[in-house]
Amino acid sequence: MANAHRGEIEAVIDGRPHVLVLTLGALAELEAAFGAADLMALAERFERGRLSARDAARILCAGLNGAGEEVSLDAVERMRVEDGAAGFVRIVAALLTATFGGGEALPASPRPPQDV
Secondary structure (H helix, E strand, C coil): CCCHHHCCEEEEECCEEEEECCCHHHHHHHHHHHCCCCHHHHHHHHHCCCCCHHHHHHHHHHHHHHCCCCCCHHHHHCCCCCCHHHHHHHHHHHHHHHHHCCCCCCCCCCCCCCCC
């Protein structure tokens, strides 16, 4: 079970629940992958709200590895979630919110409310 006080989120990926967290090591991995000079530069990059599918896969990979799973970027790129790309976007947004703040962490897996 995810502990929000530690920046953890839970998401259903490939049909089973996973905990994700961007630990300091995971953030260092993302700094290197994105060529960010420091955490502020990394946060600013994410605040722009423009991430490629490869960026999202790197963030998910770092989050899974940060939570103790040993998964490669290639394996993450083959994973599936409910609602496809939109589902991945929700998970990444929830993970970044849990890590950098900006309000209460968003639920990663449930569907957002629909206007009727």
